[in-house]
Amino acid sequence: MSKFDFSKCPHCECEHFYRQKDFNRAIGCLVILIGAVFVPQTYGLSLVIVAIADWILYRRVADMVVCYKCREEFINIDIPERITPFDHHIAELYEEPE
Ligand SMILES: [Zn+2]
Known part of the structure; x- marks a missing residue:
């Protein structure tokens, strides 16, 4: 092949x-959603973290x-x-x- x-x-x-x-956008959205859930506990920091994680994940995939x-x-x-x-x-x- x-x-x-x-x-x-x-x-x-x-x-x-x-x-x-080769990146599943649904997984990316799910990650962002999880970050959104924890916004009250983390004062919005969770969103920043998942955004960075999403970006790294996206750049690593072939x-x-x-x-x-x-x-x-x-x-x-x-x-x-x-x-x-x-x-x-x-x-x-x-x-x-x-
Ligand atoms: Zn074909």
Whole structure:
């Protein structure tokens, strides 16, 4: 899998991919929520702490690659430079007709 060059998706033959952080935003939100719960006890300090924790967590996670068409996620791989972050215009090409 690490030698995969992203010329074509192995599942749907799509030739477009985008990169994004392999980070579960729901967990990030949960962490912030926990910080909010302890605001009265910590005089707001808990929010600062969880914000920093969230930021560190976000910076530590690696990028992953996602196929525009089938949304297959590719993690723990070497990402070629040409794979760019999500592009709305490319995504429109693969939007399912209603
Ligand atoms: Zn695909």
